Amino acid sequence: MKLSRELNLFVAMGLILVGILFASISIYMMKTNSDKEMVHLRSLLESERRTKLRDLIRGAYSVLDTANFYEPAQKALQDMRFGANEQNYYLVVDTDGMIWVDPFQPKHVGKIKLNLTDADGKPYIRNIIDKAVKQKEGYISYKETPGDQLHPVTRLVYFKYFEKWKWIVCAGMYMNDIETLLGEKEKEIKNGMLVQAGIILGLVTLAVLISIKTGTTLISKRIVIPLEQITHAAQRIGMGDFNAKIEVKSNQEINQLADSLRKMQKSLDMAIKRARRVRDKRTHSTVEEDTSVYVTSLSEAKKDIPKAS
Known part of the structure; x- marks a missing residue:
């Protein structure tokens, strides 16, 4: 369970950082685009103002000429x-x-x-x-x-x-009317940015929560649960139960670990059985030897008994 919590926390922190990074980049791009829009609007308004002043001077020149x-x-x-x-x-x-x-x-x-x-x-x-x-x-x-x-x-x-x-x-x-217009436009853009930023943060938060849920479930299914099964099987083997089934379906590395544990289980089972056979064989041989010695001793004892006259 501790491993599960640590992995889930690690995944959650990673996804949160990715979400914050994505939201920050999005807001930065919006700010950059709004600044460019304001610069373009200022240039456009000032250009129109300059053109209008030139036209006014042409009108004044016509008065002077006449x-x-x-x-x-x-x-x-x-x-x-x-x-x-x-x-x-x-x-x-x-x-x-x-x-x-x-x-x-x-x-x-x-x-x-x-x-x-x-x-x-x-x-x-x-x-x-x-x-x-x-x-x-x-x-x-x-x-x-x-x-x-x-x-x-x-x-x-x-x-x-x-x-x-x-x-x-x-x-x-x-030029104060241009500054007033630009100020209103900038305020409008900022309000729009706040709305967009709120939407982006909401979507990012939702995506992070869904990703955390999906990621933790996947990690639990593919890593944590198989590791717990392997740990439980290893404990049973350690207590002498060599018939414990190790049924694990996970990624390649954990499957390899389960296969290694199965091989070790099989090797230990074979070694124990071999040791038991040797022990049984030795026990049987010892009994036969003891019986033979007893029979021999009994025969010799009979020889030493005097025959009846």
Whole structure:
């Protein structure tokens, strides 16, 4: 019974470890796939946002191309809004750092603001001018606190240089809506992962329990019970019962052990029988010798008796 418990415990521990390993790998793969999905979604949303900003700059350029003077173009861009709740706007600055359009901070219009900094302390106006002069167009991002926000958020800006007036036209959009969408998506994915992980753990647990039951039954039938039968037979042989039947059906190794025990049983039985025959023969010979000696002695005794006169 002790061997049975130890084998069953060994099988159970092995299957539990395999189940834990399988569940861990499955959860890790789900986590990896969800991370890849989030990276892909972020890239897709940001790519769409960049494309939209380029299209907005094209629209602003058409206004500049058709305007004959600064004032009409300035007024048109000042009134243009886009994005959710029309919270996004155009920013126009020239290469000297003078602000021409800034609906977010109208007090800056007509003033040189090269040293304006964002929420991180970076001079974003100067950075825009430097890049526009070198690249003519491109992207830049900086931190800004919208009027309805308590904390700064990232603003992605696409700029393009309008060489005729030395203006740099910028279209920017806040990225907090993307972060909100990604946060909701990540929460949704995590909830889905928890459900899937629960299902996987449940299935693994069920599979482990079934495997443990099947494995312990098989081990008991194929190993433990045959070994107990062999042990019982060996004990009977040790007590002198050489007629005990050894009927064992198991794997090759245990069958070989049973065959060896049968051969030993047969050899011992033959040896005992041979010893008994020798003993009986010796006993019979001894009796004959004793009888012969007795008869001889009796005959000699008769010779010594005087004959009657």
